[in-house]
Amino acid sequence: MKRQRLDIAIVGAGMVGLAQATLLAVRHPQLQIAVLEASTDVPQVSATEYDPRVVALTQSSRALLEEVGAWETFGAERACPYTEMRVWDAEGTGSVCFNSRDVQMPNLGHIVENNVVVAALRERLAALPNVEIVAGFRLESWWRDCGLWHLQPRSDRNVVEGLEEHPEVLRTRLLVGADGARSKVRDLLRIRCHDTDYHQTALVCVAKCEKSHQHTAWQRFLKTGPLAFLPLEGLGDDNHCAVVWSADEPLARELVMLDDAAFALNLEKAFESRLGSIASVSERFSFPLRARHAESYYGPGAVLIGDAAHSIHPLAGQGANLGLQDVLVLSEEIARALKRGLEPSDPSVMARYQRRRRGDNVATLKAMSTFKSLFGAGNLHWRWLRNTGLSMVDASPLLKKRIILRAMAV
Ligand SMILES: Cc1cc2nc3c(=O)[nH]c(=O)nc-3n(C[C@H](O)[C@H](O)[C@H](O)COP(=O)(O)OP(=O)(O)OC[C@H]3O[C@@H](n4cnc5c(N)ncnc54)[C@H](O)[C@@H]3O)c2cc1C
Incomplete structure (x- = not known):
C-alpha cells in the first residue's frame, strides 16, 4: 500500500472506525485507506473469559x-x-x-x-489489500494545502511501533474522525461540542x-x-x-x-x-x-463519525449502533460522489451526510436524556406517570411493536 498519499485516512481503530475502513475498502477496491490508531495494543479474545464491555x-x-x-x-x-x-x-x-x-x-x-467485534473487523481488514492500520499513530497536529491534509503524530517516538517504516507525515484527501468521545479531530477542526454531565x-x-x-x-x-x-x-x-x-x-x-x-x-x-x-x-x-454532540459533523475535507460526533447514555444500548449507521450513510454518500466524478471530500458529501444523520442522532440523544430524568425523579407524580406509562405500553401490542421496530431500525 502507498501510504504517502492516501485517499482516506480514518483516525481511530474502535468499532466504528474499523467498520468504516472495512466497508469502504470492500466497496471501493481502488481507494487507498489507512486507519491511524494511537494505541499499539491488539485486542485479544479470551477462550475462557468474557469481555465485560x-x-x-x-x-x-x-x-x-x-x-x-x-x-x-x-x-x-x-x-x-x-x-x-x-x-x-x-x-x-x-x-x-x-x-x-x-x-x-x-x-x-x-x-x-x-x-x-473489534478483533473480527481487524482480521477482515488485514485480508484486504487496499487498507491497513497504522498502529501507534496518535494524531497531534495537521495542516492543509492543495486539498490535502498533512497529518502528524505525537512526536514521542517511543509510542510509534516500527517508526522507521512510518513516514512522519501522512497525506490524505479525506480525513474521517472516528477517535471517540474526546475527539482530537473535532478539536483540531474547532468544532464546538455540547457536553452534558449525567x-x-x-x-x-x-x-x-x-x-x-x-x-x-x-x-x-x-x-x-x-x-x-x-x-x-x-x-x-x-x-x-x-x-x-x-x-x-x-x-x-x-x-x-x-x-x-x-x-x-x-x-x-x-x-x-x-x-x-x-x-x-x-x-x-x-x-x-456524559452526553456529547458536535455542533457540526464536518469541516473542510474532514468528517466526524461515531462517538466523535455524538455519545449517549448507555441505557438503551444504542451508541455503537448509531455510529454504525453513520458508517453506512457516509459510505453511501462517498459512493454517490465517486459515481458522479466528485472527490470523496467534496463539501456536498459532508453536507448530505450530516443532513441524513443529525435528526436520528438528536432524537436518540433527547430520548436518552428524557428517560434518565424520568426514571431519576422520585416524586409521587412522576412515579405514577412512569409506572402507568410502562403498564400501558405492556398492554398495547401495537405500541410495543412500534417501539421495537423503531429501536431495531437504528
Ligand atoms: C458502559 C457502556 C455500555 C455501552 N453499551 C452499548 C450497547 O449496548 N450498544 C451500543 O450500541 N453501544 C453501547 N455503548 C456505546 C459504545 O460502546 C460506543 O458508542 C462505541 O464503542 C463508540 O465507538 P467509536 O469507534 O466511535 O469510539 P471508540 O471505541 O472510543 O474508539 C476510538 C478510537 O480512537 C483512538 N484514538 C483516540 N484519539 C486518537 C488520536 N488522537 N489519534 C489516533 N487514535 C486515536 C482510540 O485509541 C480508540 O481506539 C456503551 C458505552 C458504555 C460506556
Whole structure:
C-alpha cells in the first residue's frame, strides 16, 4: 500500500472506525485507506473469559458486519441472540416485556463483546489489500494545502511501533474522525461540542448467575440509575451476563470500593435476585457518563463519525449502533460522489451526510436524556406517570411493536 498519499485516512481503530475502513475498502477496491490508531495494543479474545464491555447490536448493525465479512468469524459462537427485553421500575409495579414474537422476528438483536467485534473487523481488514492500520499513530497536529491534509503524530517516538517504516507525515484527501468521545479531530477542526454531565458512572463487569439468563436483556430502573443484565453466550453455559450498572456518582464511588463478595451481594439485591444468587463477578471497569454532540459533523475535507460526533447514555444500548449507521450513510454518500466524478471530500458529501444523520442522532440523544430524568425523579407524580406509562405500553401490542421496530431500525 502507498501510504504517502492516501485517499482516506480514518483516525481511530474502535468499532466504528474499523467498520468504516472495512466497508469502504470492500466497496471501493481502488481507494487507498489507512486507519491511524494511537494505541499499539491488539485486542485479544479470551477462550475462557468474557469481555465485560459489550454492545447490543441491532439487525442493521449485524447486516453491516455481515457485508464486510466480520460477522461470520464470531456470529455463531460469541453473539448471543436475545428474544426478550424486560424493563421494570424499582419504585412501583410498572413493567414491560418486549418479545421478538411481537414483531415476528427470531430475536430482538445480539449481545456481543466489544473486543470480539473489534478483533473480527481487524482480521477482515488485514485480508484486504487496499487498507491497513497504522498502529501507534496518535494524531497531534495537521495542516492543509492543495486539498490535502498533512497529518502528524505525537512526536514521542517511543509510542510509534516500527517508526522507521512510518513516514512522519501522512497525506490524505479525506480525513474521517472516528477517535471517540474526546475527539482530537473535532478539536483540531474547532468544532464546538455540547457536553452534558449525567453525574453518573457506569460500572461494567461479568456476573455468573445461579439461573439461566433465558436469552433475555433485563433492565431495572433504580432511582439512582438503570441496572442492566445482558445475556452472554459462547463459553459453554447460559448463566453469564454482562452487567451495566449506571449509578449516581456517590453510589458509584461506594460500589467501586467494595470487594467482590460485597459487590456481588449489592448487585444481587439491586437486581431483586431475578436470576437467583450471583456466584461470582469479574473485574469491574467504570465509565463516567456524559452526553456529547458536535455542533457540526464536518469541516473542510474532514468528517466526524461515531462517538466523535455524538455519545449517549448507555441505557438503551444504542451508541455503537448509531455510529454504525453513520458508517453506512457516509459510505453511501462517498459512493454517490465517486459515481458522479466528485472527490470523496467534496463539501456536498459532508453536507448530505450530516443532513441524513443529525435528526436520528438528536432524537436518540433527547430520548436518552428524557428517560434518565424520568426514571431519576422520585416524586409521587412522576412515579405514577412512569409506572402507568410502562403498564400501558405492556398492554398495547401495537405500541410495543412500534417501539421495537423503531429501536431495531437504528
Ligand atoms: C458502559 C457502556 C455500555 C455501552 N453499551 C452499548 C450497547 O449496548 N450498544 C451500543 O450500541 N453501544 C453501547 N455503548 C456505546 C459504545 O460502546 C460506543 O458508542 C462505541 O464503542 C463508540 O465507538 P467509536 O469507534 O466511535 O469510539 P471508540 O471505541 O472510543 O474508539 C476510538 C478510537 O480512537 C483512538 N484514538 C483516540 N484519539 C486518537 C488520536 N488522537 N489519534 C489516533 N487514535 C486515536 C482510540 O485509541 C480508540 O481506539 C456503551 C458505552 C458504555 C460506556
